[in-house]
Amino acid sequence: MSKQTEIRRKTVRDIAAAKGGQPLVCLTAYDAPMAEIMDPHCDVILVGDSVGMVVHGLPSTVGVTMEMMILHGQAVMRGSDQAFVVVDMPFGSYETNADQAFLNAARLMQETGCQAVKIESGAYAAHQIEHLVERGVPVMGHVGLRPQAINVVGGFKAQGRTGGERDRVMAEAKAAENAGAFAIVIEGVAEDLAEEITRAVAIPTIGIGASAACDGQILVTQDMLGLFDWTPKFVRRYGDVRAGIEKSIEGYAADVRARRFPGAAETYKLSKP
Ligand code: KIV
16 A cells, blocks of 8 residues: 655644634735745735736636636645645536536645635525535535626625625625535625624635624735725735836836846857857
8 A cells, every 4th residue: 555645734624623722824826926925924826817807818717717717736746745735616617417517626635636616606506515525525615796697686696685685795794604515605795694604603704895703804906906996895915026027127118128138147149168
């Protein structure tokens, strides 16, 4: 029998054990260098289907494919070695039935080496979650604002504003937990609902635009780094990388046009024999 390799990464048990304790630190990543930078600081790295909007310039996450998630998932796994890595199941990869969900989740795990998948979990998805967990796939749920459903909702709108919506979001969270999800992302809901859900479920809740009442927080990394001109209300900017990139590119363009780059230091010379 081959020697068991040591697991250095955080596991699903570490994440589940964080319920009610120190908040879980989670960020998105889509490539190896960014994963490497955030890895020592994060409990969870999510290869979110937000990659479609953030990296590929799509208007929503609906156009994201399995192939995109696999490519970005592989890069993030190569760049990290201690965080727990979750890869999003894209729109159309799990909704049809439990068999479709398992085949695609297994493909994500086998081809990327990720430790879990995330499913935007309307009530219908409970069956899929149960099916995956029974077959060895850890699942993170995702309730509240579900970006893959924006065409039904009519935009990126906060959820849980009416009594009926609140009941639905709460029921979806409980259904995900009962189906075996190890954690749930709660996106775009008011603080009191996030607090109620966090109290009602025994698994960690990870908030994005869902207040400090959750057991952890996640943001799209490029949003918090300040890569875009506009960010939603719930994002705090921890950097201004757009200005830094613009300044660097302006400097490069000016140097090339003025023949200041490349200079002697950046030029190969034939060494004398
Ligand atoms: O796709 C994503 O990045 C996400 C986070 C916003 C939670 O689902």
